[in-house]
Amino acid sequence: DGGITQSPKYLFRKEGQNVTLSCEQNLNHDAMYWYRQDPGQGLRLIYYSQIVNDFQKGDIAEGYSVSREKKESFPLTVTSAQKNPTAFYLCASSGRGDYSEKLFFGSGTQLSVL
Amino acid sequence: DAKTTQPNSMESNEEEPVHLPCNHSTISGTDYIHWYRQLPSQGPEYVIHGLTSNVNNRMASLAIAEDRKSSTLILHRATLRDAAVYYCILRATLRGGGSNYKLTFGKGTLLTVNP
Numbered sequence: 032d033g034g035i036t037q038s039p040k041y042l043f044r045k046e047g048q049n050v051t052l053s054c055e056q057n058l059n060h061d062a063m064y065w066y067r068q069d070p071g072q073g074l075r076l077i078y079y080s081q082i083v084n085d086f087q088k089g090d091i092a093e094g095y096s097v098s099r100e101k102k103e104s105f106p107l108t109v110t111s112a113q114k115n116p117t118a119f120y121l122c123a124s125s126g127r128g129d130y131s132e133k134l135f136f137g138s139g140t141q142l143s144v145l
Numbered sequence: 146d147a148k149t150t151q152p153n154s155m156e157s158n159e160e161e162p163v164h165l166p167c168n169h170s171t172i173s174g175t176d177y178i179h180w181y182r183q184l185p186s187q188g189p190e191y192v193i194h195g196l197t198s199n200v201n202n203r204m205a206s207l208a209i210a211e212d213r214k215s216s217t218l219i220l221h222r223a224t225l226r227d228a229a230v231y232y233c234i235l236r237a238t239l240r241g242g243g244s245n246y247k248l249t250f251g252k253g254t255l256l257t258v259n260p
Contacts, residue, residue, distance in 0.1 A: 072252060073253060
């Protein structure tokens with residue numbers, strides 16, 4: 032089945048540690064996104080990528096980094112500079128160029144600080 | 146970017162229709178209206194989208210005001226599985242064509258369905 036796979040489902044980070052969240056899609060989508068969701072809040076955009084080897088900052092990019100070396104993959108690294116990383120992280124993808132195209136979301140990764 | 150405004154919460158009874166409103170008074174002529182819903186501890190899922198005309202699919206109907214400044218998501222017969230947070234977002238068009246990828250989700254409307 033086509034879709035988006037996020038791993039791991041739960042992740043724990045120690046103080047000062049970098050952690051990487053995985054996002055893989057087999058939908059042949061050009062665009063991919065990372066969102067952060069805090070309890071009871073909406074989704075806030077961290078980074079997005081319209082095409083391989085290109086990505087842009089979203090609204091809350093500080094303390095995060097991404098790469099887009101392959102069309103299928105868009106990993107997110109939460110660096111030690113992110114002082115409040117505990118949140119639910121969602122990855123999404125969509126086709127490119129058609130503003131009616133819908134987003135497909137993964138099932139999310141819950142990140143907690145030890 | 147154009148913003149949307151939704152009520153924080155709504156309540157419905159099972160098997161009754163539900164009308165979820167969304168205001169988007171600054172919508173541009175080529176912005177598409179999208180609706181998504183999010184079940185607890187899951188990623189959002191697409192529900193429906195439209196531009197000007199009312200739209201129907203197997204999940205819901207979307208009624209768009211004639212001036213496009215508001216829209217309503219209609220669930221014809223609510224079930225317990227429809228209890229979720231519903232998000233209304235605008236998908237903008239960039240100058241020169243193409244889609245705006247910087248999509249903003251607000252807090253949405255928490256729908257509670259009573260048995």
